[in-house]
Amino acid sequence: MMGFVLRRLLQMIPTILAVVLIIFFIFSVVPGSFLTSLMSEGRNMTNADVLAQMNAQFGLDDPIPVRLWNYVSGLLQFDLGISYRTREPVTSVLAPRLWPSIQLAIAAMTFAAAVGIPLGFMAALRPGSLFDSLTMVTAVSGLSVPEFWLGLLLMYVFALQLGWLPSFGYQENSLRHLILPAVALGVSPMALLARTTRAGVLDVMNADFVRTARAKGVSEPRLVRAHITRNVLVLVLTTMGLQIGSLMGQAIVIEKLFSWPGIGSLLVDSVSVRDIPVVQGAVLVIVLWFLVINMLVDIAYALIDPRIKVA
């Protein structure tokens, strides 16, 4: 088992390196730096001495390979560079943003699972029924709706009209602030889970071993509970895991809409002022989150499904 985990960890390294390279080159090769963008915004940066001093401070005078080398070797010591805007280390800019983002992702997934899995299950138990059709309509709608529009609508109804929930902002340990953004973000994974669960249950119900269980005299409730659920669980957990992994990236618009102080809104803000080290750091965090969750899903998969060899 430890060997399996270790191998999965090692497999992540080339991907991470490639991501770092891609992000680095996108921002290095193309003309127009943070400093010139500051100047274009009319800030008091036109002084050539100041410019030269800043270029030296951020190492922008060095040739690209040197800068890349410096960046990667810094990375190995968990040094992501210094924010152009705040002059703080990027790690300390990112750190406070991490927990709100994780909170949002988990809350959205909780909503998605709590609604999507039962919906898919019940739809599959009565295929072709009105309930089934309605669930599938809900699912395809959930996958088509722009989540920030849904967020706006939720904001309008539950915050502005009914006044039940705050319309935006973040407070530590405040569930009330979490609900609207989590629901808006959770609708698309909810729809996907409903679809996956339904397809999975239908698939399993037609499997030979379900006929065997019936021939054994297993009751229908026990059949669903002990035989079908366990087999569908593998599929559902995989989908859930992959969704949580990509939720941090999907959340950027919702975070911005609800003024949620997560990685996503940090990314958007840093992009608009070209604070490249922070942008790189934020992208790296989002990718790492995806990769780590994927790895955990693989491990969980191996634990649940005896067919996967863990050697």
Place this chain on the structure above:
Amino acid sequence: MRFNFMFGLFLVSIVVLAALLAGVLAPFDPIMDADLMSSELPPGAPHWMGTDAQGRDVLSRILYGARVSLLVGVVSQLINSTIGAALGISAGYFGGVWDDFVNGLTNVMLAIPSLVFALAIMAVLGPGLPSLLIALGLTNWSWTCRIARGSTLSLKSQSFVLAAKAAGFSDWNIMRTQILPNIVGPLLVIGTLGIGSAVLAEAALSFLGIGIRPPTPSWGNMLTDARELLRTAPWAAIFPGLAIFVTVLGFNLLGDGLRDMLDPHMRTRRA
């Protein structure tokens, strides 16, 4: 589910017609007819979807916005499909180091959420239509590539491809005339679904202020303004979002319907 396909086709046709006929159908100019005297009017004649903060007609702006959405959706997906198909087919066909490289690249692309990637590219290129086409066209080809590669691998060893090889066709010719036509179906399905995601992504980037810049109307940037008006003029938020929803729903249904029609296995599973 033939119904899916027909309904999707219906929705998409409406949007295409709206985009083509925006100049004829729109009762007002989407940009120039700003009139602060008639700002934030609720829906009713002559502004059937109300007006925004600058007094511009929401309906007219939505009709013109359809042009931007469809243009970005279709063109960027075409770029994605081309990249994905080219990489996928060549990787599956040639195998070896090239295949490993493409595979690795695809895994990296899957790890970076495409919206995040597009955001980063937009940050470098700056806002505007051309940057949007590039940013969205370069970031969402990984699924196309995977499908193309997988299908090519299974086609490669089939007799008609081997026969073409034996007949001395060049690799390029075989890929173009023997393999590509046989994987057009799945590519079409992914492409159709991809247009939907591209429309969503364009709206999201424009909403964040780094896509289509105002005053050019785009459904996404209309929602940016609408956020501030939510209390006083909710219609300015409802209708543009509805337009995005209907468009994406149309392409998703169309894609699902196509898949059901092309893949009999999936159809029986649903029945």
Place this chain on the structure above:
Amino acid sequence: MNHGQRHDANPDPILSVRDLRVQIGRKGPQILHGVSLDILPGETYGLVGESGSGKSVTGLSIMGLLKRPLNVSTGTIHYQDQNLLKLGPRARRRLRGDLIAMIFQEPMTALNPVASIGTQIAEMFVIHRGMDWTTARQRAVEALDSVQVPSPEERARAYPHQLSGGMRQRVMIAIALACRPDLLIADEPTTALDVTVQAGVLKLIDELCRAEGTAVLLVSHDLGVIANMCQRVGVMDRGRLIEEQDTAALFANPLHPYTRGLLAARPRLGSRVEGGRKRLTELDEIVPQGARGHDSPTLVTPREVRARATGAPA
């Protein structure tokens, strides 16, 4: 390999099927056109026929496991003195596995992939005998031992994918016979298995059922299997039982033209195929046109045949 006791005292049948008709949906085509057969206690009854002749559907009907849209339209299935088709779903379920058990053709997919072998056997004792899981698992190991699975304690902890096809079919037999049923329905139990393990599995079924006095309804398209295992044989063709005889009599003197075709189509060990393909008998060529007509297959009794042969009215 025949069972010791024959139906000498002509005991009451353990299972009695009368005029069983199965169709697709309410108004769809019929699959079974009135099948009637009796299974005597402890006997092995073979049901042969081509695929699609309704052998498996007959077995599944007895179990009450027909999948929609298939359903029984008329007929009776008497087990002891109750009509199974009149029983409620609960009562039917209690019988299933406990008194009437079934094993299937596909051992690769017939077991739950995410439950251990031991659990799947133990489940029988839990649902039908009300045992707790700990005791049931111990009994499961014994059951594995009785189907001659080597190192049963270890195998009980294994999962289906870790076992070979033959081993899995032994597990299926252990499950089916766990509660010592009166009747075992074996639907092509060895068809999907490697030829080398087929004989062993059949021998196991035969021995265990003989020891417990369990009657077997053996569904197979393989006449060799039927000849070795069964006392009596029923021949099915397109949803009808067209002939029923003692095994020896059937092979010596097939009455129905279709049966003769079936026997002729059987590749015999040692018989050389001459002139390639042409010599392999196709059923359609052998069976006379009339006999393959749509509603021609009827049950032929020895008396009828004699009557036909002598030209006298039946």
